[in-house]
Amino acid sequence: MPDLLIELFSEEIPARMQARAADDLKKRVTDGLVEAGLTYAGAHGFSTPRRLTLALEGLLAESPTVREERKGPKVGAPDKAIEGFLRGAGVAREDLQERETPKGAVYFVTIEKPGRPAAEIIAEVLEDTIRNFPWPKSMRWGAGTLRWVRPLHSILCILSDEAGHSVVPLDIDGIKSGDVTEGHRFMGSGRFAVTGFEDYEVKLKRDHVVLNPQERAEHIWHDATNMAFAQGLDVVEDKGLLTEVAGLVEWPVVLMGDIAEDFLGLPPEVLQTSMKEHQKFFSVKNPKTGRIEKFITVANRETKDNGATILAGNQKVLFARLSDAKFFWENDLRVAEAGADAWLESLNNVTFHNKLGTQGDRIARFTALAQELAGVVAAEAEVIGEAARFAKADLSSEMVYEFPELQGLMGRYYAAAAGRGEEVAAAAEEHYSPLGPSDDVPTAPVSVAVALADKLDTLTGFWAIDEKPTGSKDPFALRRAALGVIRLVLENDLRLGLDAHFDRQLLRHEAHQGDDELLARALMQDLSVEIADHGVLGAVVRTVQDAIDGDLPKYIEEVRNRLPDTSRDLLGFFHDRLKVYLRDEGVRHDVIDACIAMPGNDDLNLLVKRARALEAFLRTEDGENLLQGFKRANNILTQAEEKDGVEYSFGADVKHAQDDSEKALFAALDVQEGAISSAIGSEDFAAAMGGMAALRAPIDAFFEAVQVNSDNEIVRRNRLNLLSRIRTICLGVADLTRVEG
């Protein structure tokens, strides 16, 4: 069985596309071959900056012959029908066979599709693959129409077995396949022929190409860490950079160089970012000083001077880059040390979103919200205000303009330079967190307040202008923002009702967009204060309405009608995110639903405490049985209520109890009813669940011994009212009707 070797040789393929392209080549070619009946034993894809390679072992030499039987018209059918069938099947009349079937004699024919040689199939599949290759971006070149990621120069495509090798003939827009390739652009010896994969890999290495990207990456990391270790230093790990660098070289040569003394005073993050983004350098840290003192660069060739010229050149480039960084840093420090007012001023001219105003508007809005959270996080409103106002200042700095990924971090340095307190500096950095599910959540109260306010303002803002995430589209990362709020609240054990904050922040957005701004602002102010005192919006508007002589402006009416829906919708979004979050923790979605149905569901901590307690309870035997008991009680009750057209909710009296189990249930309910409701009142859900657990045995015993639907109507009604007590107690803990099972 032959082996197949394909190499597509081109001008430099972007590093970030290489791995995916090698996989796509493998998948598309093997899929095509298998579909045509050519199976194989093994497949390996490789990439270097100039080539995609696929090696297949143990390919069938030809596709198997396939026989197919087709049923035709009945014997004696009109000639036309028979001729049509013959044409369709591509056979002659003498190939027809008559066969008896339950429906009479019918013509059959056996069509044989002979196998095809592998080369023929490979040529077709490879051409199709090349013409339809899924590059993220492709191009044309010269006067041709073929598309590839960069100009494609040659195609190597050979089949080889013990007897030797042969070229699979192929011609794509003038590029003819062959058995020839070339090695390193500068260290190679020109074009050479190969006989199979082993020969190919060996000759490439001879001509200074390491075919396997994994091998290149390992080589780089090995040499880099060794070189650093020899001087008592550590290479800062960066897997993404390692993969990228391995995709930029065919023959990696690792070199380590110094960072000039002038720049060691720059923040380490600035050094690291500048070196990585611009130069693809690894940072090398001195564990004793904690400073980044050297860099590692990876060249694509060996030289007579062992890389001295290359290293000197790289060092010079780095010097220029870091001179720029230092220039930004020093300019920024001057602005920061003067109080950073110039930055804050300029944010008033920077648009955040055309419907949500400038960065300045946004800062004002979330500063107000952050200060309202002072009590929640237990920090001083004044400090929170200062931190919130400063949080985005670094967006105007030159360093962040140059390196957007340093936002926040530079804010911390600049806050310190501006003489702001540690809390303000920490908030400047931390208020973006958490960015992802594994990112740390800030714990400093001021940082937490600003982080929450920033995210809540973003969410309410985009909800106000109806730019919600849909399907896979979430351009403003609103899901991430909501998850951020959830984690900030839960991990810091914060207690707050989101509804009131949503409403107030939505009002702030409305005030911003209002037609009659001054009036709108004044009214919003009033409304906002009322919300603070009374909770949510609905009732509050009425209070304000009473306070104002005459009718509300139409605009306010409209806001009043629309805003609660927006707010509710946003809370629903939070609940959805919360379900995803808790599902990862192993809490079932129906358990969360049962808790969301309870009052106070905008207090995420309360909601989650309840859900966790319920989840734990339902995992116990008591919990599982109590749930069954509740469901049984609820079913009987619901059916009876439907049948009788009344609600059984009051008046169960122990004096009508007949059975001991019935009396025992009365007694148990008397004890636990109070215990559970006071546990709920003090939010001790574990104790509430304990109370529920204590009800399980009496409920089970009751159902065991007693027939609810007694012939005695008084006894029956009394029992239904007793079931109603069970229902009320259980529903006071969570909406168990929503729990499955």
Place this chain on the structure above:
Amino acid sequence: MAQTDSKPRSFQEIILRLQAYWAGKGCAVMQPYDMEVGAGTFHPATTLRSLGSKSWAAAYVQPSRRPTDGRYGENPNRLQHYYQYQVLIKPSPPDLQALYLGSLEAIGVDMEMHDIRFVEDDWESPTLGAWGLGWEVWCDGMEVSQFTYFQQVGGHDCHPVSGELTYGLERLAMYVLGVDHVMDMPFNDPEAPIALTYGDVFRQTEQEYSRWNFDVANTDVLLKQFEEAEAECGAILAQDHVDPKTGKRIVMAHPAYDQCIKASHLFNLLDARGVISVTERQAYIGRVRTLAKQCADAFVQTEAGGYAA
């Protein structure tokens, strides 16, 4: 002139060697365009000639201005006025990478000692409505050229595709000559009777223009000029293709394109003066792009643009 196998000794020698090299490879060595542009790409020998089906090969130096990059002549390698060397060949020849590497050797870069790399860098000019795929070429980690296969210019698909090479001359020369500050670089032969450095030629102008660009340029006048250029461009293109005086078909793509270049540079000046907000920025770029597209539409209606009556 020195031998090509020796190291060049001055800025101008590098330019002369590039001119000789590309002339030897069959390019028409053209002269700079006589207008203020932000990059060599704006020269009609690139922007317009990359359009249409006719073959083309040109090389030239183009003085380029980027007002926001002014540093009063103090930054070692940032200038508001600098030179680009530009090569455009249509259709792009299959050995363009090798030709390019040959040009580096011609200016004294020893391939045996340096690390030359082609690093992904897709080029896009929002003002020209143009994009292409290619690389920035690194020499020992230093970006020495842009290498682009034009895919679209002025909203038109490029057929055939042009290969474009752009060398940042100062940076490249500093590297080859081993100079750390651009102002210290020998402009002419350092042993000439009157040896001049780059600083002798340009330090003062960098200061003058930095001050004017950042703080003095009259923004009202610039705005007005922008609008005039925009209007004139439209007015030129609105003319009938047939000239009533000569009775000949004369589509005025180049005069209209001059106005587009003007508008683009005026926008850069306004940007440097800091009077264009983020949102307005996009709008201005869009206005220039509209002009560029209209000029491209007009050019393909000309003989040089492949129009056949």
